[in-house]
Amino acid sequence: MIGKALSGWRPAGLIAYLMGPGAHEEHRNPHIVASWDGSPGLHQPPKAGPGEFDFDLRALIGSMSELPKEFGLPLDNPAASPDDLPGAEEWTQWLRTSGKKRPPAHAPEWVKYYRWDPKAEAVVLKPGYVWHCPVRLHPDDPTLTDAQWQRIAQRLMEATGIHQSGCRWVAVRHADDHIHLMATLVTDKGGSLRRFYPRNDWYRLRKACRELERELGLVPTPEADWTATRRPTRQEIGKAARHGRAEPARTELRRLVAQAAAAAGGPEDFFARLREFQVVWRPSYAADGEIRGCSYVLADDRTAEGEQVPFSGGKLGRDLTWPKLMQRWASTPAAEPVERTEDGRSTADARLDVLEEAAEVVNEAAERIRSGDEDPAGITHATADVLGALALGTEYRDRGPITAAFDRFDRAARIPGRVLPRDHGLSGRALRRASRRIAAAGSISGRGQEKFALAALVLALAGLVAEIRAWQQHAGRPHQAAAARRTAAVLPVDRVAANNAAARSATRSPRLADRLDRTTARPARPARRHHPGARPPR
Incomplete structure (x- = not known):
């Protein structure tokens, strides 16, 4: 059982997706199996037509949006970038230098929804108050009942602390093998409205999922070992399909860099192999002039604007960072040369x-x-x-x-x-x-x-x-x-x-x-x- 926490800003959009046919019309019989008040049936949207997905969602959207609206949060997605917002130049500079300070009283309303990202070197949107977590079973797991899913949803929401905080949440089931947990992270518990921020929700979800696997006899998922390679994102997979690539660029690049590292005895051999594979490398240097890191680019992988897409070694594989490569090469003595013909080929x-x-x-x-x-x-x-x-x-x-x-x-x-x-x-x-x-x-x-x-x-x-x-x-x-x-x-x-x-x-x-x-x-x-x-x- 795997759960992955996401965040957004638009309650109505998420509810419409969960209760609708899905991106590829894969949803079937969407219904609410659990809720914050223990009465999921009260929040099931009534039918508004003969179709499977003809629901009147107004009451459910109103319940989930009520507290965020009273708290003054936007009910739609803010702009991804504040460049076109009033005072953008002045307040972008303020966000860049302010650290974690709260915006002053005279700041525009939009400022509190953004932060400075030093890695991207840009002002980016903060995580939203709409918390979303798909929870999926292993393909070999049996089909669970709604009552079992209700128990799972309750346990997971308690594990994150969202249930105890007083935030409103629901669990929607529209397939045999998974549910979606949705919460709006605003609570009025204690007599006043405030945002709630789950702490370590990913870790707590993982721990609760493993406990439920043992209790329900489900296929166990592995513990986090911090060595896994990063999978291609949905955008990278879609890009590969649009361009007719057999696999995403990240997957191909990881394989080529790993093979070049296995074939090489040091940096010179490694870079020669990359050149043969038509892989562009971009080293970064420390103050003493030594290479401290390296990023890699497939020559034919570009954005819509024609820019190359670099991946650092750590994003391709934990053992492909530059220090790990140097450690690997240093651990093995040089291999004996292979006998060759006059034209340079091996005999x-x-x-x-x-x-x-x-x-x-x-x-x-x-x-x-x-x-x-x-x-x-x-x-x-x-x-x-x-x-x-x-x-x-x-x-x-x-x-x-x-x-x-x-x-x-x-x-x-x-x-x-x-x-x-x-x-x-x-x-x-x-x-x-x-x-x-x-x-x-x-x-x-x-x-x-x-x-x-x-x-x-x-x-x-x-x-x-x-x-x-x-x-x-x-x-x-x-x-x-x-x-x-x-x-x-x-x-x-x-x-x-x-x-x-x-x-x-x-x-x-x-x-x-x-x-x-x-x-x-x-x-x-x-x-x-x-x-x-x-x-x-x-």
């Missing part, structure tokens, strides 16, 4: 060696997770680099099955509370080195002997992902485990070709065997296997 034998070496490293990493010889967190994070580099070599910017596996593994690699592992570990560093060598090998054709070596590597990756899934499940992280399962499901495993590769791997050259021994060597110590009742390796 066929070199590509075979790289693929076979990577398969051995991946198999070794899976064994170290099974035996408990190494913290799986470092291996898990480095596995994403191998998937990203392999997708780059086999599919480049086409969205094939390995690219799909790379995208799905993002969730599986998350460790709550940690963006990067505390210790990358021996196998983790070996996996990162392997990812750089795969990227250095260039395009992998998947023909001839390469087909068999590639199949062996994909099979090894499927085995490693299975071990990661078991570890995440045992550590009490079912959602990461489910993401690992989805990753393994899309990997193009060819067991016949992988078996054919085993014979060649057994007779590989002494040079390759020596490099593998140095890459994956581990200290001699007895294996520490853990059983289902034991604490997972840390």
